[in-house]
Amino acid sequence: MEQRLALLVVGNEILTGKVEDKNTPYLAKRIWELGSRLERVVVVPDEIEAIAQELNALRRVFDAIITSGGIGPTHDDVTMEAIAYAFGIPLVQKPSLFPLLGAQHLEGKMRMAYVPKGASLIPTDDGTFPVVRMENVYILPGVPRLFQKKLEVIASQFSADPYFIESVTFSVPESWLSQALGAIQKAHPTLQIGSYPKIEKNPFVVLVTIEGKDAGQVQAALKRLKSSFPPEYFAG
Amino acid sequence: MEQRLALLVVGNEILTGKVEDKNTPYLAKRIWELGSRLERVVVVPDEIEAIAQELNALRRVFDAIITSGGIGPTHDDVTMEAIAYAFGIPLVQKPSLFPLLGAQHLEGKMRMAYVPKGASLIPTDDGTFPVVRMENVYILPGVPRLFQKKLEVIASQFSADPYFIESVTFSVPESWLSQALGAIQKAHPTLQIGSYPKIEKNPFVVLVTIEGKDAGQVQAALKRLKSSFPPEYFAG
Structure with missing residues (x-):
């Protein structure tokens, strides 16, 4: 449990x-x-x-x-x-x-x-x-x-039911993502959506993680995340 | 302060x-x-x-x-x-x-x-x-x-008065040192005497540190530590 x-x-x-x-x-x-x-x-x-x-x-x-x-x-x-x-x-x-x-x-x-x-x-x-x-x-x-x-x-x-996690890397400042991320978090309150700027490497690399115990919810939030920004926002 | x-x-x-x-x-x-x-x-x-x-x-x-x-x-x-x-x-x-x-x-x-x-x-x-x-x-x-x-x-x-620290490395199990270390700590209650087995490297390597704000006390405890064990206890 x-x-x-x-x-x-x-x-x-x-x-x-x-x-x-x-x-x-x-x-x-x-x-x-x-x-x-x-x-x-x-x-x-x-x-x-x-x-x-x-x-x-x-x-x-x-x-x-x-x-x-x-x-x-x-x-x-x-x-x-x-x-x-x-x-x-x-x-x-x-x-x-x-x-x-x-x-x-x-x-x-x-x-x-x-x-x-x-x-x-x-x-x-x-x-x-x-x-x-x-x-x-x-x-x-x-x-x-x-x-x-x-x-x-x-x-x-x-030992308990496992977490599911997806992550996406962006190549823009974190502040360009903040409003959409907030909206996705609001729509999926049982998920943890984290935003981690990796400025040690580059000022504009941000790792976004989506995790939770319901795989369907994680995939739905991931889909919405991917469709929230233009292609050039995403790291190659 | x-x-x-x-x-x-x-x-x-x-x-x-x-x-x-x-x-x-x-x-x-x-x-x-x-x-x-x-x-x-x-x-x-x-x-x-x-x-x-x-x-x-x-x-x-x-x-x-x-x-x-x-x-x-x-x-x-x-x-x-x-x-x-x-x-x-x-x-x-x-x-x-x-x-x-x-x-x-x-x-x-x-x-x-x-x-x-x-x-x-x-x-x-x-x-x-x-x-x-x-x-x-x-x-x-x-x-x-x-x-x-x-x-x-x-x-x-x-910013405050600095700490003084001395350290000694031993090549015996920690338990061989424990009684003498306890006695030295008791004699110098204002010092911190720490004992850290480094078993990741070798089961019998122990780092002992003596620290405090009174340099004289640190040196006195160090002297006593060094005279508490036979030479073969100390790492080369």
Whole structure:
């Protein structure tokens, strides 16, 4: 069923520009492919109060929240504590996680064996660390390769009817299109019609996208779009 | 003076993965260089209610909010309306903006001549479209080249004492470092000590960063970090 999702990205490194967040664009694309809607992304520092506050605000509004980052072994990994705090419950040790952490330097990894009380562990196919789920909050690692892998463990939960999309490229300024686009959007209120000037390449290249879950509507809007402008407006 | 900042990114295209958000990493780096703190990023769809709600939540907490996107000429550009709605005021037409819009197809650009009542216009050096400011909200365009240019118009307002940063690369798993890092963080509570496994390259490469506004503290923590581990822990 179509879900309304939010992503909570935890990490000082994103907010200071040390590391570029690759998980937001990846998740956005993947959730769209699955037919659900990513409606909010929030990036917070590694601070328990801030994470908990944002999580609670998102929980009130969205069907599911995915968190990214802050679940490693070091002092700046505080996501589990913050989630427990947000739910008003303690962290509990899960001895079943010990073997997955590896025996060497176990004391340095002990914080990774604690999860919010009542959380469920969703196993991975390959027997690596499970995805921790607390009610409608899915707790994923920040390292992109691991984030992507763990996302597939839960992806089926966000699977819904697919979106259909069509796009047309124009070679005129966006303002030449704005009135017709507004009229088409008005005639098809269930569609999303987007207009994206690509001025990095050329001041007069505009990508227009038409998307929605009803293929017939998308095609009707596309037809009207194509007949709204003279041939020279369209990019070759 | 050091400011606590939030960035509000407006755009369906970011949330559906059509366009990758380049403004967040750029702003994060630039604000850090200026000595201020980006503490929150929120990405919202092109919806007046959602934008206004998030803006009002951020205004309650942060010194300044920068918005990115949604100020072009098309129907999906609703940031100005949303900001006026958030402040509970109307949009007003600014005829002084007409010449900057260019005469051709002016009717298609008319919405770009409306700003929230009481907003101030911060002129650019080159006489292009000004930055619109409504109290502590700075309204910037989403196109990265323009975003970066307009950011420089207001950058001096976020200028403060600089951060000092040192970093060390290790070639062991993060868990081997976690206890010592925690102790150093505890001894230097005003510093930010970050630990970033670079497992995309190699499972055992960890970047540790030490940053803060007191250069002496940063150096003291660096010295302690270097003396906390045997030489073979450090990457060549």
